[in-house]
Amino acid sequence: MQKQKYKMKIISNLFYFSLTFLILILNFASYSNAIGNVDWLLLKENNDGKEWLDKGSIKLLPNGEISVLTKFFKNPTNSDDDGELSLYVMRINCEEKKFKDTSINGIPQFNSKWQTSNNDELLDVVIENSCSDFING
Secondary structure: OHHHHHHHHHHHHHHHHHHHHHHHHHHOHHHHHHHOOOOEEEEEEOOOEEEEEEHHHOEEOOOOOEEEEEEEEEOOOOOOOOOEEEEEEEEEEOOOOEEEEEEEOOEEOOOOOOEOOOOOHHHHHHHHHHHHHHHHO
16 A cells, blocks of 8 residues: 555656646747847858857846857868857956857856957957947947
8 A cells, every 4th residue: 555655656746747847848938939039140251260249149247248149160170070160158348358258059167267359350350349239239
């Protein structure tokens, strides 16, 4: 008799867990659909690759910095290479012209440090466009 009660309790818990999970998924379904709606703008292309900015992702943070979503395609280095596409969420300090990556391909970068572009024209164009869009927008 005890075994049967134990099995029923497991089935009941599994049912409630599944129901809760389904409700959560359905609750965020419209949010995840909205994530796909991006406004990619090709900012620059050079020998290193191509850099895009999601114009709709520029957000003001409470400390006066901005957050942006960018996409970078690294050109292939040889004929066997297809190139590499990466997504970055960046925080930008427009006053100091510094940035740090807070997420690369969806993986949080908790220990990222503020840095300058070191005259990387693709990073420079992201900072310039993001900051000017925010200031003018």
